Amino acid sequence: MTYSVEKTEHYALIQIEENKFDKSITAEVEKQIVVLYREGFMNMILDFSKVLEIDESGLSLLRKATKVCRSEHGLFIVCTKDDDILDLIDGEKIPEIVLLPTVDEGIDAVFMNDLENDFREEEDDEFDLGEENGFTEGKF
Numbered sequence: 001m002t003y004s005v006e007k008t009e010h011y012a013l014i015q016i017e018e019n020k021f022d023k024s025i026t027a028e029v030e031k032q033i034v035v036l037y038r039e040g041f042m043n044m045i046l047d048f049s050k051v052l053e054i055d056e057s058g059l060s061l062l063r064k065a066t067k068v069c070r071s072e073h074g075l076f077i078v079c080t081k082d083d084d085i086l087d088l089i090d091g092e093k094i095p096e097i098v099l100l101p102t103v104d105e106g107i108d109a110v111f112m113n114d115l116e117n118d119f120r121e122e123e124d125d126e127f128d129l130g131e132e133n134g135f136t137e138g139k140f
Helices: 023-038 056-071 083-091 103-126
Strands: 003-007 012-016 044-047 076-079 098-100
Touching: 003 023, 012 023, 023 056, 044 056, 044 103, 056 076, 056 083, 076 103, 083 098, 098 103
Parallel strands: 012 044, 044 076, 076 098
Antiparallel strands: 003 012
């Protein structure tokens, strides 16, 4: 199986260099995703630009990887322009998977998601009433 992994501060990019994403390669990619997760990568981009076929094991892996990334407020993004692959993945109704045409758009989505997460954290802090100063939500 041919694939490559590029790691940055904000995401990991897995580029699949095969035409088929099937059981012959999904086990190896799954191991790589687990390693990336353990290293702290919550945003992963899977470049499917060369993939023309995907089987049930591939779809199952996409489902699992999406769930893992979303549990940590990250994104799992699949990048492809192939209409058949897009239709197949879309038909699986995988909750919160992100499908985009290019890796560049995937990278932009990661940065937007990180900004949204930062904004949510600031918003949570902003509405702290200062319980240490005697303010409690029940009084208001």
